[in-house]
Amino acid sequence: MSNIIHVILSGGVGSRLWPLSRKSFPKQYLSLFKEGSLFEMTVNRNQSLVNQVIVVGNKDNHQLSKEVMDNNGIAYVDIVESTPRNTAAAIAFAAFAAHSDDILIVTPSDHVIVGDEAYEEAIKNGLEKATKGYIVTFGIQPTRPETGYGYIEYQNDQVLSFREKPNQDTAEDFIERGNFLWNSGMFCFRADTLLQELQQFEPKVYATALAAWKHRQGNELDEALSKEIPSISIDYAVMERSKKIRVVATDFTWSDLGSFESMYDYLKHTGHPVDENGNMVIGTDTYTAFVGLRDTILVYTKDAFLVLQKDKSQDVKKIYNTLERHQSKLID
Numbered sequence: 143m144s145n146i147i148h149v150i151l152s153g154g155v156g157s158r159l160w161p162l163s164r165k166s167f168p169k170q171y172l173s174l175f176k177e178g179s180l181f182e183m184t185v186n187r188n189q190s191l192v193n194q195v196i197v198v199g200n201k202d203n204h205q206l207s208k209e210v211m212d213n214n215g216i217a218y219v220d221i222v223e224s225t226p227r228n229t230a231a232a233i234a235f236a237a238f239a240a241h242s243d244d245i246l247i248v249t250p251s252d253h254v255i256v257g258d259e260a261y262e263e264a265i266k267n268g269l270e271k272a273t274k275g276y277i278v279t280f281g282i283q284p285t286r287p288e289t290g291y292g293y294i295e296y297q298n299d300q301v302l303s304f305r306e307k308p309n310q311d312t313a314e315d316f317i318e319r320g321n322f323l324w325n326s327g328m329f330c331f332r333a334d335t336l337l338q339e340l341q342q343f344e345p346k347v348y349a350t351a352l353a354a355w356k357h358r359q360g361n362e363l364d365e366a367l368s369k370e371i372p373s374i375s376i377d378y379a380v381m382e383r384s385k386k387i388r389v390v391a392t393d394f395t396w397s398d399l400g401s402f403e404s405m406y407d408y409l410k411h412t413g414h415p416v417d418e419n420g421n422m423v424i425g426t427d428t429y430t431a432f433v434g435l436r437d438t439i440l441v442y443t444k445d446a447f448l449v450l451q452k453d454k455s456q457d458v459k460k461i462y463n464t465l466e467r468h469q470s471k472l473i474d
Contacts, residue, residue: 144243144332146269148192149236150184152199152207152251153226157462157473158401158455161446162425165474169399170252171206174424176412180252180399182210187255189216191265192247196221196239198232201362207251224365227351230379231371233329234340234351235363242334245272249328250398254408257394264392268330271299276388277339278330279381281323282396287313290401290456292325292377299388304377323391327398329376339386344379347372401455402439420452446472 156162156169163169170181177183185195195218197207204222211218221235233248240246247265255261268278279301281294293305293316304325308316316322341348354367381387397404406422416422421432425442432438439455441448450458465473 144241144245145194146192147194147196147236147240147244147246148185148188149233149246149248150181150195150197150207150251151229151232151248152181152197152203153223153232154250154252156252156400158459159399159405160458160462160465160473161443161448162441165202167206168203168252171203171210174405174409175254179210180254181207182214183255184249184251184253185210185214185216187258187261188247188249188265191262194244195219196236196246197251198223198236200224200226220361222362223368224363225368226373227368227371228373229327229376230340230344230347230374231351231354231368233336233376234348235355237333237337238352238355240333242332244333245269245330246333246336247328247330252399253326253328254397254399255394256396260392260394264390264394265330267390271388271390272330272332272335275332275335275386277335277380277384277386278388278390280326280328280330281389281391282326283391283393284317284322284324287317288324289313290404291398294323294325294389296321296323296389296391299390301387301389304382323389324396325377326392326396329381335386336380339380339384343383344372344374347374347379402441402450402458403452403455406439406452406455 152170154168155165159169162172171179173179197218198221199207200223219239264280271278289307289310292307295302350371354363357364357367397408399405410416420437421435423430423440430440437452439450439452
C-alpha cells in the first residue's frame with residue numbers, strides 16, 4: 143500500500159531576511175512567532191495528513207531540523223545535501239527515497255499558512271489528482287499585485303502558463319484579468335510520475351542526481367557527484383514542460399515570508415507593535431522612536447542593524463550578496 147509522504151524542503155538561506163536569517167540559522171528556524179518556528183509550523187500542519195516525513199536539507203542546517211523533529215517526537219527520513227543544487231534535484235532525492243507508488247506532498251519549510259480546514263481540503267484535492275497520475279501545483283488567490291512572486295495562469299484545474307515575477311504594471315494586469323494565482327512552490331504527485339517526467343525533460347539532472355543518491359554515505363549525498371548535477375528549479379525542469387500538470391486553486395491565507403514586507407504584514411496581523419506612522423521594530427524590546435519616518439522597519443541583531451523602507455524589502459538581498467562577495471562573517 144502506498145504511503146503519503148510529506149517532503150519538507152529546508153535548504154534555503156532566506157537572504158532577503160538578513161540580518162535575522164543567516165547561513166547557520168536560516169529564517170525557517172527563527173523563533174519569531176507564537177506558534178514556534180516556520181519549520182515547526184510546517185511539520186505540525188501536515189502531521190494529520192501523512193504517514194511519513196522526509197526532510198531535504200543541507201549539511202549546514204540539518205541538525206536544526208533534527209532538533210525540531212526530535213523535540214516533537216517525529217520519526218523522519220533525513221536527506222542531507224552536501225552542496226545546494228536547487229529544487230529539481232532536492233525533490234528527485236525525495237522521490238528516490240520513496241516507493242514508486244508513494245504520493246509525495248512537497249512543501250517549503252518557511253511559509254505561513256492560515257486556515258487549517260481550507261488547507262486540508264486543498265491537499266485532499268491534490269492527493270486525488272495525484273493518484274490519477276497528475277503532477278499537482280497549488281496556487282494562491284492573489285490579494286495584491288505582488289512583484290515578488292511567480293504566477294500561474296489557469297482555467298478550472300488546467301494550467302495555461304507559468305509566469306515569472308512580473309513588473310508592477312504586469313502584476314496589476316494579472317489581478318484585473320482574474321485568472322492568475324500566485325505560485326506557492328507546493329506540489330503533490332506520485333514518486334514515479336515525477337521521476338518519469340524529470341527523466342524525459344532533464345535526463346542529465348535525473349542521471350546525475352541518481353548517481354549522487356546511489357553513492358550517498360549514510361544520509362549525506364556524495365559531494366563530488368552532487369556538483370555534477372545541473373542547478374535548476376523544478377518549475378523549469380518539469381512544471382513548465384509537462385502535460386501532466388494540474389492546479390488546485392486554494393482558499394487559505396498564505397505568505398512565503400520571503401521579505402521584510404511580508405513579515406511586517408504577518409507580524410502586524412498577529413498583534414506585533416506598530417506606531418501611528420506604520421513603523422515597526424523587529425528583534426528587540428529596547429524603546430525605539432521614529433521621527434519623520436513612515437512605514438520603516440528597524441531590524442535588530444547582536445551584530446547588525448538594518449533600517450529599511452517597507453516597500454524596498456526586495457533590495458535587502460543586494461546587501462546580503464555584497465557581504466557574501468566580501469566573505470563577511472555577518473552572513474554565516
